Amino acid sequence: MSGARIRLRGWGWRHAGREEWALRGVDLEIDPGERVLLLGPSGAGKSTLLHALAGLTGPESAITGEEEGELSVDGAPAERGRGGTGLVAQDPETQLVMARAGDDVAFGLENIGTDPELIGGRVREALAEVGFGHGPDRSTAALSGGEKQRLVIAGALAMRPRLLLLDEPTANLDPQGAAQVRAVLTRLAAESSATMVIVEHRVAEAVGLVDRVVVVEPGGGVVADGPPGEVFALHGAALAARGVWVPGHEPQAPGAAGSTGEALIRATGCTALEPLGPGVDPRRRRTVLDRVEAAVAGSATTALTGPNGAGKSTLLTLLGGLARPDAGAVRPEGALARVDRRDLGRWPARRLARHLGTVFQHAEDQFVTATVREELEFAPKRAGLDAGTTAAWVDELLQRLRLTPLAEVHPYTLSGGEKRRLSVATALSSGPAHAPDVLLLDEPTFGQDACTWAELVALLAELRGQGRAVVMATHDERLLGPFTDVELRVAGGGVAPAVGSGR
Numbered sequence: 001m002s003g004a005r006i007r008l009r010g011w012g013w014r015h016a017g018r019e020e021w022a023l024r025g026v027d028l029e030i031d032p033g034e035r036v037l038l039l040g041p042s043g044a045g046k047s048t049l050l051h052a053l054a055g056l057t058g059p060e061s062a063i064t065g066e067e068e069g070e071l072s073v074d075g076a077p078a079e080r081g082r083g084g085t086g087l088v089a090q091d092p093e094t095q096l097v098m099a100r101a102g103d104d105v106a107f108g109l110e111n112i113g114t115d116p117e118l119i120g121g122r123v124r125e126a127l128a129e130v131g132f133g134h135g136p137d138r139s140t141a142a143l144s145g146g147e148k149q150r151l152v153i154a155g156a157l158a159m160r161p162r163l164l165l166l167d168e169p170t171a172n173l174d175p176q177g178a179a180q181v182r183a184v185l186t187r188l189a190a191e192s193s194a195t196m197v198i199v200e201h202r203v204a205e206a207v208g209l210v211d212r213v214v215v216v217e218p219g220g221g222v223v224a225d226g227p228p229g230e231v232f233a234l235h236g237a238a239l240a241a242r243g244v245w246v247p248g249h250e251p252q253a254p255g256a257a258g259s260t261g262e263a264l265i266r267a268t269g270c271t272a273l274e275p276l277g278p279g280v281d282p283r284r285r286r287t288v289l290d291r292v293e294a295a296v297a298g299s300a301t302t303a304l305t306g307p308n309g310a311g312k313s314t315l316l317t318l319l320g321g322l323a324r325p326d327a328g329a330v331r332p333e334g335a336l337a338r339v340d341r342r343d344l345g346r347w348p349a350r351r352l353a354r355h356l357g358t359v360f361q362h363a364e365d366q367f368v369t370a371t372v373r374e375e376l377e378f379a380p381k382r383a384g385l386d387a388g389t390t391a392a393w394v395d396e397l398l399q400r401l402r403l404t405p406l407a408e409v410h411p412y413t414l415s416g417g418e419k420r421r422l423s424v425a426t427a428l429s430s431g432p433a434h435a436p437d438v439l440l441l442d443e444p445t446f447g448q449d450a451c452t453w454a455e456l457v458a459l460l461a462e463l464r465g466q467g468r469a470v471v472m473a474t475h476d477e478r479l480l481g482p483f484t485d486v487e488l489r490v491a492g493g494g495v496a497p498a499v500g501s502g503r
Helices: 046-051 078-086 100-110 116-129 145-158 175-191 202-207 228-240 313-318 335-339 351-355 370-380 387-400 414-430 448-465
Strands: 006-016 023-029 033-040 063-071 085-088 163-167 196-198 212-218 222-226 263-273 287-297 300-305 327-332 356-359 438-442 468-473 487-489 494-497
Touching: 006 046, 023 046, 023 063, 023 212, 023 222, 033 046, 033 202, 033 356, 033 414, 046 063, 046 085, 046 163, 046 196, 063 078, 078 085, 085 145, 085 327, 100 116, 100 145, 116 145, 145 175, 175 202, 196 202, 212 228, 212 287, 263 313, 263 335, 287 300, 287 313, 287 327, 287 468, 287 487, 287 494, 300 313, 300 448, 313 438, 313 468, 327 335, 335 351, 351 356, 356 414, 370 387, 370 414, 387 414, 414 438, 414 448, 438 448
Parallel strands: 033 196, 033 212, 085 163, 163 196, 300 468, 300 487, 356 438, 438 468
Antiparallel strands: 006 023, 006 063, 212 222, 263 287, 263 327, 487 494
């Protein structure tokens, strides 16, 4: 089966309720079997374009707005070709529809009328290809973010689509998992004639998968198009200045603190079982963390690393006082112990919010208002801070994190990278003098372009310099160089200093 042909002429899209166009004047043709890397700054409309190619925009689709120009897949409107299109969206949560992993992969096959006798084999093959570490009976509610991403990729691959659209397919994966997915895509490109369009911020690793790079700009069209080497040689510096991740032009993280402050949190003998949920047998709950020890110090950056599903997010919630361990204790020390000596899991919510800030892996879990600005004003108001003082800081956060044009937009309508920046900003919105003593972040740099990545890291470095503790669960290897003071590897139920980290 041949790949799909894509054609756009003067195409543009403006989301409902927005004044600015996501993209406009896009002229682009992609031949069957081509493999294209789609690049652009955060908020440039890359995800929007993938959704349009998947037939998900328009008056009868899930994403509404205003469209102009022409977009076709194989000479017809994109929605007519949905059965031959596989989409891996930026947020895997939005694509999981079944309670069991195997059923979720089978869902797409059933919808395109695959022979029932073939579905079981295709499901097992796809799960194995992406390195899904559980069987088909695994509850989707019990999966980590990275495991969910593997499952969604498996679902797209199982359909053997003519058009494969991948929106940051390795963003939530550990290095081994990311390499495994790239190997699968390389094999797919060699063995099939499927057309592929990939959005990826790990550009250096993704270049080997494609034969063409297309760069788009916010509110505009295509600004560069050609073979990767040619595009980066001719436009590398200019693209990097706009925030595009260009090999050889990547921003560098600040150095380590040099010396750490006093311990603020200590986890002792902590055991955590997988949370109860649909499909989880309460009598057979998996042990995620087993009698682990960990400490968090002020004036330091602590990175939690390890494979998908190892328990990094679980440890983060324990250290943040948002969950209690099934055994063991998470106790405050130093300045935090002088506030309240009880285990963090017993602190009142208001006290936790004042001294510990948590940024969840799924950004939407912490949005509570109708606009970006209101989201940033919410915490200062709850804390009774002076509105005039905090307004200036809110404006600075909006400007630094490139959210000013989106100040009156609903948080749920932001791109993935914009949501991540907003979620970090909400934890800091009370101002430097009232920032939490400990900031805990789950994948803080997800979905960022080079410029917004650098600004986020600079903010975290400023907090560390003020004596705060920064704890982050991350797969971003750019953060694991000089910026990280302590690296703790979470694997096999345990937590230990990373071997050979030098920290």
